[in-house]
Amino acid sequence: MVRLITHNLLACHAKGCTSNNFPLQLKDVQLEQREAEFNPDFLRRFMPKLDWGALVDTARQLGDDSLPLEQPEMFDDDFLRKLHHVLLEVSVEEGAMVCPNCSHIYPISNGIPNMLLAENEIG
Amino acid sequence: MAPKVTATTISLDAQTHEDTHVHAVYDQIASHFSSTRYKPWPIIDTFISSLPTGSIGLDSGTGNGKYLPLPLDPVKSVMTIGMDRSRNLLLIAQNAGGKERSREVVWGDVLGGCWRRGAFDYAISIATIHHLATPERRRAAVERLLESVTPHGGRVLIYVWAIEQDVLSKRSIPGEEEAQVQETAGRDVFVPWVLSKPTAKGSPQLDGEAESPQVFNRYYHMFEAGELRGLVVQAAERMGLSVGEEVAGGEKEGVEIVQDGWERSNYFVELRRWKRVNGI
Numbered sequence: 544m545v546r547l548i549t550h551n552l553l554a555c556h557a558k559g560c561t562s563n564n565f566p567l568q569l570k571d572v573q574l575e576q577r578e579a580e581f582n583p584d585f586l587r588r589f590m591p592k593l594d595w596g597a598l599v600d601t602a603r604q605l606g607d608d609s610l611p612l613e614q615p616e617m618f619d620d621d622f623l624r625k626l627h628h629v630l631l632e633v634s635v636e637e638g639a640m641v642c643p644n645c646s647h648i649y650p651i652s653n654g655i656p657n658m659l660l661a662e663n664e665i666g
Numbered sequence: 667m668a669p670k671v672t673a674t675t676i677s678l679d680a681q682t683h684e685d686t687h688v689h690a691v692y693d694q695i696a697s698h699f700s701s702t703r704y705k706p707w708p709i710i711d712t713f714i715s716s717l718p719t720g721s722i723g724l725d726s727g728t729g730n731g732k733y734l735p736l737p738l739d740p741v742k743s744v745m746t747i748g749m750d751r752s753r754n755l756l757l758i759a760q761n762a763g764g765k766e767r768s769r770e771v772v773w774g775d776v777l778g779g780c781w782r783r784g785a786f787d788y789a790i791s792i793a794t795i796h797h798l799a800t801p802e803r804r805r806a807a808v809e810r811l812l813e814s815v816t817p818h819g820g821r822v823l824i825y826v827w828a829i830e831q832d833v834l835s836k837r838s839i840p841g842e843e844e845a846q847v848q849e850t851a852g853r854d855v856f857v858p859w860v861l862s863k864p865t866a867k868g869s870p871q872l873d874g875e876a877e878s879p880q881v882f883n884r885y886y887h888m889f890e891a892g893e894l895r896g897l898v899v900q901a902a903e904r905m906g907l908s909v910g911e912e913v914a915g916g917e918k919e920g921v922e923i924v925q926d927g928w929e930r931s932n933y934f935v936e937l938r939r940w941k942r943v944n945g946i
Contacts, residue, residue, distance in 0.1 A: 544760075544770060546770060548722075548770070549747055549770045551782075552747070552781055552782055552785045552786070553772070553780055553781065553782075554780065554781060554782045554783075556778050556780045556781075565782055577767070582743050584719050584720070584743060585719055585743040585744075586720075587720065588718065588720020589720040589745075590720075592720075592787070654767065655753065655756055655757075655760070655773050656773065657773045658749075658772055658774035658775075658778060658780040659751075659773060659775055662681050665777065
């Protein structure tokens, strides 16, 4: 699967594409909801490493506006459950990710993103 | 009888060599290979268990994903994302640990850098870099690992296959001049994988119809003593990182070799990146 936690880490790495290459834009996606174990400790400690803006934008593009634009300073259980859902339970099974800078397309099939480049595309 | 390891040379260009003798082989033997690779090595579990809860990591060359469910004793909660060049292995890795499609996996190359720089807290690369066909490519793979983790304490663990000890002991310890010759470090070999044709359980083989098993030659570069450490030093140099412990008033940014050793026919190295804030 490409859950949004993974999407938040992936960037375009085509030759010469070094700025504005994140986040990749999801396109023509088929989503699946997969229940995952709720782990508030993990989420609390992991949260500072997220690119919050990218996560919220991407979730909203997928029709989920449960997360606030600004990362809250206090995390209550309700918020952590929403974050858990967006980050770990929404999974892209099919579709593509497109680089906002160079438009390189990374296809997603069977929940596996294809991040391979041809030899001449590697930076 | 165990099939023999044979010496080889790289006659094709490196990418084609790896495509033919590594990537294509693993795609074909994925399922059989995976059935023999289920037990994680203890040092790797110890490493993953030492990470704080909330850590996120990359397993570069994850294979069948056997390290993705670690730590074995889940008192801490970390998440490892698997990357591999073999898609058929990734289809298996998605289910690592028994829960169907519970793992995050990415189809990618250890020489690619498809991550936000410094996004990970840790990266492991177990029995992978030895499949790269030139010293430059192996060094580049180490650079990609160092780039993937945060400069502020990011940790890296690398394992590669070693030339056997008894072979090593026949060699004299190289003098300084000899040690300079990088091209001759280590040994390029083919390690055969014997894939027996699947037969229906319990069905007797028909006379004369027993198919001979298919043999795939996997390419390995067997590392010699000091070679992995040497790659780390070269990779750090190219990235402008000093090698050694963080010293107050010293270099601004570096990588510490936390441990460096040999275990069960493999060399391993554990690294930690550091960066001083405000130059103090």
